[in-house]
Structures are given as structure tokens and as C-alpha cells.
Amino acid sequence: MGNITIRMLAKELNLSTAAISKALRDSHDISASTKERVLALAAKLNYVPNPYAGSLRRRKSKTIAVVIPEVANSFFSIALNGIEAVAIEKGYHTLIYLTHEKLAREKAILQDLQSGRVDGVIVSITLETTSGEHFRALASGQVPLVFFDRVCEEIETAKIITDDFTSGYNATSHLIECGCKNPALLSVSNSLSIISRRLEGYRQALADQGIKENPANIILCGNDPNENYALIQQVLKRKKRPDGIVATIENLTTEIYQVSEKLGLSIPQDLKVVCFSNLATVAILNPSLTTITQPAYEMGKTAATILFKALEKKSFLLENENIVIPSSLVVRHSTVREL
Amino acid sequence: MGNITIRMLAKELNLSTAAISKALRDSHDISASTKERVLALAAKLNYVPNPYAGSLRRRKSKTIAVVIPEVANSFFSIALNGIEAVAIEKGYHTLIYLTHEKLAREKAILQDLQSGRVDGVIVSITLETTSGEHFRALASGQVPLVFFDRVCEEIETAKIITDDFTSGYNATSHLIECGCKNPALLSVSNSLSIISRRLEGYRQALADQGIKENPANIILCGNDPNENYALIQQVLKRKKRPDGIVATIENLTTEIYQVSEKLGLSIPQDLKVVCFSNLATVAILNPSLTTITQPAYEMGKTAATILFKALEKKSFLLENENIVIPSSLVVRHSTVREL
DNA sequence: ACTATTTACTTAACCGGTTAAGTAAATAAA
């Protein structure tokens, strides 16, 4: 650990450690000339205060934790980018924890975070998370908690989300307007609120356009690409196969394209596709992909901003509110042949 | 911060704090029955030790820092994934710092990390980094430092790299074998060692295949997508335009494809393209992209493993070594029409 | 000239654990 301490500065300058500490924090208690001497020596010796000593005394760590399912995912990595930008600006440090969609990991991490390691936590929950019990201790304690995107509705705190119902509605309506009679929806969870809302939007769009819902067209995918490939293939081999797909998460894109290619279905003629995706490369896919693009960076940034607002107040109370940042439908060639 | 302390447990059980501390760490000093009582109460009260108190005393933080240019980038996000996996397994915490390719940020971060905040650091340097001075204090101190991918050669420590020369060589040779007479290389830095090596590989391949090097075919791109687009367009509008491109970084892919489309150049007939890329979607691009795929996860994992090897020893000396994990050329339709 | 206030510090407790050193009681060895 860092070797040069406030005590050494004190000895060198014949001052008390208190004087050094105050000089470094620019206290009124210390004369200008002394401050100068202290700053000069600190700079010369390249003194960097031990953060944990201060954290212990002040009971503040100037650190936040970000708990997300994956980082090798464009949505989460962009959101993390937004969070980190705010944290750095505020002089905070960012601990990153990946749950890999495992509830057990999420619980273990949240348990650890009760230690005072961080001043605040930003979470996007796993696909397995159905109860919010493990968030309760944190939220009811003095550690403010903000959810983004995949939120835990039963916990009363700030939640940064996008307009999932509308997005699901728009994606589905768009497919129908493009001529789909039998659009399917690829889901990944029956519990995640964002997925439920996208599904509700899908249903409402069907209803509004007078298409009868077919339960077989709501397909629950999983985490394994191979299994998803097999599942999608099975769906697209049906006699009355879907002529459109709304994929509620990004990582289903590759499988949809690959199965279509394998089955000789051409997109968008035989199958129209809309994905929830933030990939930069969607525009150069074959064909380019119509997407619901989520405001990932903005969501991360907003989550962090709201969190710091709570941290800067003495009361750590975060209002139970949903902050909605809209997504946008970007139409490309996977739904429309000519643009 | 966490409210329940070792002192409260001590009072409750009529023991000293030392006894509690030892009981929790399963010391031989404490009787089995007492340990049981302590563990039971700790569990009941959901006691989580304050990490900073321990860090201060033991001069170990059980935390590492990862300093990378960007996280919204498939290579770095996958590498971070690998690092985090090892850290979690070892019971360590991971602080993430993004430099956004700014040397000033990198310096400020490295300065802070001398504080004892972390036990070790993993870095991939910025495009602006030419000198390693700001790494010296850390490396010469007691904080072990490991570089991965974008390494700082002048610092004597462990460096996890891929076979950049060979990759550049293979990418270029592949283009030539596919019929290119005039392959260009898109660079992003004149100082970064990995880019230099890729360039050397490119040159060697030209030499071996008897193609005279054309300096105008070595193109220095930057960080701004729009500028890169303009630059690539300018190159592909030349009378004697390149018939092949080796792109040394992933984020040039979109611009290459878009310029080609705009200029009516079809890939691979008019222009063959190989990119250094870890994007999952390369297989479904239009056309699918031939890549040099770096072992991003393995590199992150190895960097972390080497770091922890040093952390687990009493001596923090990291050998000055290059650990090379090979990349692979994956041939797809951007260089070969029929596979 | 004498008290009140301000200036510029110092002292010491504190944050919450860890650990070297000490100790009383129980057990083992001689």
C-alpha cells in the first residue's frame, strides 16, 4: 500500500498530523504560509492519502457499485459507460460486479455490499430474480439503490426504465403495417417486468390491428445460443410459421439470421425482424436490422445522476419513481425492402 | 455505512472484540463452543465486517483496478469479463476506470492508485500514451501491474499480448492469396506497439509476396467515426484505389462497409476486407466479415491470473515477460465469395 | 491596561477491525 503518510509530512514539517490534514483540506484553521509548505512537500513527496483511513472515519467510501448481468453486451457496456462518466465527474470510484444472470451471485454481491464498501448501488437484475428480498436490507439501510432497465418493482426506490410497452407496441405495429399477419415474439423471461411490458405492447398491437393472439407465437428463449438456435429453427419450420419476429433481446439476432439462412427464408420477404438492440453494427447486417434502440448511455447516466443526488443529500431517501427514457424504432431493411 | 460492528457482537456475548475477530476468522485461539455462539449471533444479526477497517490494518484491500480505454467495445468488454471472473473466484473486488483514450485521464487514475486503494492493477493503455513515466511509481512500488493487449513496453512487468505480427502477416497474406494486388492497412496509432507489430506483419507479407509497399496505403485513422468515414472514402476514391483492406481495429468496420456501399464497391469482388474484431455479429454482416479474432476472454483471464500469482506471493515482483496468446484468422465472405 | 476575540495551531479520541503480547485457569509432565 501507499507508503508515505500524513505522519511523515508532519514530522518533516514539525507540525501535528491534524495540521497537515487540515492544510490539505484547505481549512480556515491553517495559515496561508503553512498551507503552502504542506502542499509543496506533499507534491514533492507525491503524497496520496490512503482512501480507506478516510473512509473509515467519515463513513463514506466515495465508491459506488454497479451490479449487472453481463458486460459483454452492448446495452450494459454502454450503460456502464454512462454511469462511469458521472461517477468520475463526481469524484467517485466504480466497482463492477457481474451476476452472469445468476440469482445466487446477485444475492452474494448484495450481501457483501451491506458492509459499507460503497455509498450507493446501481442494479439491473438477473433473469432469475423474482423476489426482491435481497435488496431490502440495503434499501432500508443507508445505502441508496437505483435500478435501471431490469428493475425490481417491489422495492420502493428510483427506477430508470425505457418505454417498454410502447416499444413492444411500436415494434409489433410496424411488423403488421409491413404486412405481417402472424408475428411472433421471442421472450427470455416470464418474470422480468421489462419483458412483460414488451409482451403487453405486442398483445395490444395485435388487438388493435384485429389479429388474434396465438400463444404458440410467444416463445420463451433461454441463455444458451445453441438451444435458442434449435428453438427458433423449430418455430420457423412450423407449417404455419410466423412471418415476423419481435426479439426482445439483442443476443437473439445472430440465431434468427442464421436459422433464416439455413431454412432459406429471406429477410424481409419471408420473415420480417425487429430486435431490441444497441449494436453499432446493426446497420451493416445482411440485411440491415430494424431495431428498437434503447437509450443505454442516457439510462446509465440518469441512474448515476439520480443516485448522486441522493448521496449529496443528508437524507438518503430515494423517491419511489419510474423515470422513463423513451426508446426509438429505427426502421431498416429487415422489415422494409426499399427505404 | 454498515451499522452492526464487532463491538456490538462483543458486548452482546460478553467477549472482547479480539475474541470475536478471531472467532470469525476461525482462529485456534478460540474454543469451538465460543466460535459457534459468535457465528450464530453474526448470522442472526447479519453482520458483515467493514472492509475498510481490515484494509487499513492489513494494508491489503482485496481490490484490483482495471484501467482500459473504453468498455463499449467488444474486445475490452470481453476481456473485462475474463478479468472479473478470476477476481470473483479469488474473492477480490474490481474497480473499473475508463480513460476514453485520454492520456491525462490515465495519468490521473494511476496517480490515485498509488494511494493503496488497490492491491494490483491491470492496464491497457490509451492511443495517446507514448511514455510510461506515470506507470513507474506504481510498478516500482508495491503495487503489481500487468498490461494486456495495448502494453507499455518500457515498463518491466508482465504483458499479455496476442501475436500481432503474425496476425498482421496472416491477414495480409490472406488478402494477397485471395487476389489482392494493392492491399491497404488502416492504422490508428503510430506509437502503439500492437499496431506497429500488425503493420510490420503487413509489410513482411507484402515483401514475401513480392509486392512493393506503397506508403499511401498505410492510413492513419482516428477516433472520430465521421472523420474516419471521410478518410476511408477519400482512399477508396483514388484512381489506384486499394483492392483490399486490413483494418487494425474493430470500430472501422462500419465505416468501411458504409463507404463501400456508397461508392458502389462490392465486397469482396471489388474490395476484400479483414478486420481485427471480436464482434459476435461479424458472421451475419453483409457480407460476413473475415476477421482476426483476438482471444479477448483468455487475455483478460490470463492477465488477472498472472496478477493474482504476484499478489499471493510475499514478493510482488512480476517478471518482465510477454505472454502471447495467439489470435486466429477466421475466413468469411468479405474476402472469399464462395466458401 | 485589561479583557475579548481571533489565529494557528496541538492533543487525543475516533472510525472498525487485526494482532502482538499478556494472563489466568486448566491440563500435562516430571
Place this chain on the structure above:
DNA sequence: TTTATTTACTTAACCGGTTAAGTAAATAGT
């Protein structure tokens, strides 16, 4: 039975800052 050792703790210093409370000297006020 006496001494040596082990067991199961306690005491207190320590990590490196922060900060409430105290103090001596200088300055201001009357």
C-alpha cells in the same frame, strides 16, 4: 506435588486519516 505447557481468552497498540475540544500567542476592542 511442583513446574511446564496448553487453552481460551483479554488488553492495548495499531492501520492512517479526521475532527471535536483545548490552548498559547497575537490582535482587537473598550
